[in-house]
Amino acid sequence: MEKDFLDKKLPWENRLSIFRFVQNPLKYVTDEDEFDCLPDRIPLRHDVGMYFPAYDDYMDYYQFDKEINPEFIKRLADMFQAYVNRGNINAKIEFYNLLKGFPIINYHRDFINELATRKVVITHQMKELGRWMVMETPDREVVKMGIILLGVSHDIESIPLLKSIAKHGEFTYYVGLALYEMTPQWDLMLIDIIEPLYYWGRIMAVILLLDYSPREKVRKWCVRYGFRHNYLPDYNIEDCMKQGNVLKDMREEEWDEPLLRAVQAYVVFLLENTRYTHENGGEVIRLYLKYTLGKRRGYVQFHIIQSLYNFLNVAKNDKTLVENLNISEEDYSDIWIDVHEEVQKPWFQKLLHEDCTYKTYPYTTQDRLKKVIQDLGD
Template sequence: MNIFSIFKKDQDSTDEHTSPVLPWENRPSIFGVLKSNLDENHDPIQQEMTLPDEDRMHGEGSQLQWAAGARDGVLSYHTNDDNLNQKATEMAWLVKAIAENNHLKDLTLLYDILMRDDVLHYLDATIEKILTLSVRVQPYLHNYARWLAFESPDRGAVKFGIALLGLIGDKEDLENICVIGSHDEFTLFAEVAIVQMSDNPEGTLWRLAKKVHGWGRIHIVRRLLHTKDEGIKQWLMREGFRNTVMNEYLAYQCAVAGNLRAELMYKDIDDVTLHAAGDIIQALINPGPMEGIDDYDDGAVVIHQYLSHLTYRANTLSQYLLLQDLSKFLQDEKADWDARKDYGWSEDFRADLLIDIHTILAKPHWKEVLHAAINEGNPSQMWDIAKVADFLQVDTWDWCWSRLQEFPTDEASWYLVMKRMTAERLPMVLTFAEQNIPLSQIATGASKELGFHKNFLIHRCLDCILLKLGDFPEYAQNGFEFVKTGLLSPVIRNRNNAVKVLERWGKENWLMGTKEILSQAAYIEPNEDVGYKMLDLLEQ
């Protein structure tokens, strides 16, 4: 049976010339978009690809948006049993009706529910109720599940389709499910289906885990933690813990599963293992949402062994910064070191580690490492360069200024330049800003925008300027146009920071007409907190 035939049977008596456009029509399928994003090795070309239903889900504004797969993680911990059971029952009976009759009204009712994208909230309960209803797979349900998963333009429908396919268990669907699972938004659902369908679920999940880097990787790695496969264990410790959400989510689990302690006991370890060990330790000593150093029985030994390897091999900016963080960790007076003694953290042991750390930090080659990184020009090292330069008291103004001139609307470059601002540099920088930041495109009127959307990049650049501009009241004449633009920006943070600049300048440095402009801004201000700040400033 052709997949699309499920929508052609039993259309009641509706006139095809007057029937409304169905909710799934005239939009591209998510599966098709994701498949076109795979290279010859079936790896995603563009990571964290925007899904074709994004505008319908979030609109085109600057609203806070869930990272791919994050919303389902939250929903899995916050449910209401009464509402859940009611929704699950409704869903299950709709699925049964579709499986038996394939009526358009049932298809549309179910799809309208799925478009809300809260599938995970009630999925398990729905599947359980479907099983109790003895729903038939043929002649309609399997094709319908395939259509939802592989032809639907909406993420909620795709997720439910994957779940139904996992329940049906036809191995012919497995390859396409892996295609969808290569996007973090769908990995959790693909993972469950793979476990139900694959002859080698662990190997299939491992291959998929390498393709995802956000919540999808977090979900899969947690399922692989108890593996007996030595290759997977090595991967977990060397690479699997890394993700774009927070390494803290997986660092402890992967250190244990991959036996990081045993790996560091070898006299000679490769650079990949050394780098991974550093990243795991960095995550363990930072407070996070999951287990940390206080949960890790091998923590003291692992850090000691890591430092022993680093004594003669410390040569990256990330290692320098980790050494600084370890020094801070070992000298934390608020920590309960008495409780940590049972895990090897004696006072003498910590003193020895601090000596090792400070010996490495005192080596003369760090400035050479810093300058080599600057010359390399790797954008991913920008923040490490800035931090290490601050520790080493190296002036990086020329590098920051040069980078800004190369990328004049790069938010990070503006931040670094303004952080290093002096009175002598400010006129030149403000002139550059006037020439490269289209202020008229920012001053479009006050609104409630948060400014996180990609369309507000220049607004975030203005923010970087405003955050420092208040330190230079002597240049109020030069900087007033930026303040005025900020007051007229749709982004709340721009207007708030513009008010702060005026406050720090002091009224004695305001230009003529400033009070009137601020009064008008306060009159139309849509954000209550910012409006009060404007009025308070006027009354001072």
């Protein structure tokens, strides 16, 4: 029976490994739009017209969590043990195909818990399987589970390998999970990995930092930088500010420039989303005005003051908006006075009536204003 399988083409045979592709995508693609596209080319679960690393996992994690059949988990564990303990090639093939066909974001914890329940002993064969899955296999879900296995087997020697695969956003979250199992420095390593990353791979990694890192340095980093490098800060700025406790930093007498920029991005977000509830909105806005009035007079400050002015005018007839931002009566009164005084000042009136054109992009005052606001998340 085992020989029958060996006579057939193995599911990973004669296919480009994902690890090799990630190390040198220029060798395999000529279209720069495809540099991030992994060679297994699986159908997207949440198709938005093109592939974004980790977007499918992000959507599953937040919105489409699926119930997993316990029998599936048991079968997966059976095949894993049959191969690791006895070298059964049939079991390896079935284990591989099961992983390949089902997104592990929905069940990797269940699988590891099943192994723990069975008191599976960490062996050299287990580590070797994990490394092979990461370095040699051509299917992304198999690579992800290999990363997880290296983590739970505490294979410290594989950390450079994990850092290497993590530079592709599809795998960064799983590398973060593995590093968490391996070293107390996992969170600092993960920040170094995600600094240059964009979009959902970065967002997924920031989730780990917010949920599991106890380090003050990491908390401050998440507040200042965790929301950046996304299409919009909206995707995770509220998580960064609430879980990272931005108010702790805002209550300090002096702010560093990255904190100020982060708070500006958050205030813009709050004022664009007043139909939703934000438990810290009122205090954030009050402290922002307290710190910046008389100090900031640029495009961002103009946009925030103008947005607050418009918000106050609408809120006169819709107190729900005030409640959504959790603004106390005292804070509301202070904000009202501050904003109505600020809009009368010469600097604000000058920008309000400015309608200049420029020889280089952005070409108009309004274009420049929009670009400055958009760049808050970069």
